[in-house]
Structure formats: C-alpha cells, structure tokens
Amino acid sequence: MATVNVERTDDGGFVATNDRGARVAIGGGDDGGVFTPVELLLAALGGCEIVTIEPLTAKRGHRLVRLAVRVEAEKVEPTKLGAVTATYEIELPAGDDEAAAVFEAVAHRVHEKYCTVGRALREPTETIQVLP
Known part of the structure; x- marks a missing residue:
C-alpha cells in the first residue's frame, strides 16, 4: 500500500x-x-515511467547517456485535463547501434503495462472514499 x-x-x-x-x-x-497538484500528477507519471525505463534499458546492456522526460497536459476545463504528452530526451551511447531500438521497445512496454501511475490514469480504478 x-x-x-x-x-x-x-x-x-x-x-x-x-x-x-x-x-x-x-x-x-x-x-x-x-x-501544484496537477504538476505533481505529471511528475508522478514521468517519474514512474523513467525510473522503470532506465534500469530495464541498462539491464539489456544499453545504458543511455542521457534520459529525461517532459510531461505536459492542458486543462480543457477548469477541473479536467486534456491529452497528456510525454516527450523523451535521450542521448544514445556512442557506437551502440541497438540502443535506440531497445529504448523504444522498453519505453512502449513500460507505458502500456508497467507504469502504475499511467495505468491509473488510463484505466478505471475503484471509487475514492473520503472518510472523516
């Protein structure tokens, strides 16, 4: 928990x-x-993905020189976000011709399956209970 x-x-x-x-x-x-609370939500998503991607690419022998993510969302209503966009900035290791493909494959799997925060944003979760 x-x-x-x-x-x-x-x-x-x-x-x-x-x-x-x-x-x-x-x-x-x-x-x-x-x-702000919205910035924390975006940081949680970016953090969840990047702290999962980094060790998985390194474990496959392709440690990226630079790995950063910028997460953006626009408020489409006062209390509703529109599309959330994560843009990665990476620097590949010199001479590693496979690193880009490994990063893309890992990043896709992490986004689709392994980032708890991303799944919570995409999939319905149980109702939040507010207790006194």
Whole structure:
C-alpha cells in the first residue's frame, strides 16, 4: 500500500510527506517554489515511467547517456485535463547501434503495462472514499 500524508503547514502552505520522511511542498499556481497538484500528477507519471525505463534499458546492456522526460497536459476545463504528452530526451551511447531500438521497445512496454501511475490514469480504478 502507498500512503502519503498531506497537511496544511503553519505558514498556510501545504506539504505532502511519505512514510520514509520525504517531503514535497504543494501550493497554487501563484506560489513560488512549490508544485501544484496537477504538476505533481505529471511528475508522478514521468517519474514512474523513467525510473522503470532506465534500469530495464541498462539491464539489456544499453545504458543511455542521457534520459529525461517532459510531461505536459492542458486543462480543457477548469477541473479536467486534456491529452497528456510525454516527450523523451535521450542521448544514445556512442557506437551502440541497438540502443535506440531497445529504448523504444522498453519505453512502449513500460507505458502500456508497467507504469502504475499511467495505468491509473488510463484505466478505471475503484471509487475514492473520503472518510472523516
């Protein structure tokens, strides 16, 4: 089970804390130095995919020199996102003619099957329960 605690801070901001003590500041779009909830969702998707892709490509002997992802989504309504786009920036190892094909195959499988966050966005999940 994954658990995160989100609470208001003394200064009126918000912070999410996981069971291991890591913290992420959360705020509105005008707050500097913090993530908005939508940005956290996009970071979760990009993070889920990239932390799964990297070890799988390296395990196949094709460690990429650079691997980054930019995740974008436009709000099509005040409380609804449109299409989410993940654009990868990669630098292939010099002399490795197979690295691009391995990356593409792994990235596709991760996107379709192995990224929990992506699956949660694409497939219906059980209803969220709000308990007092």
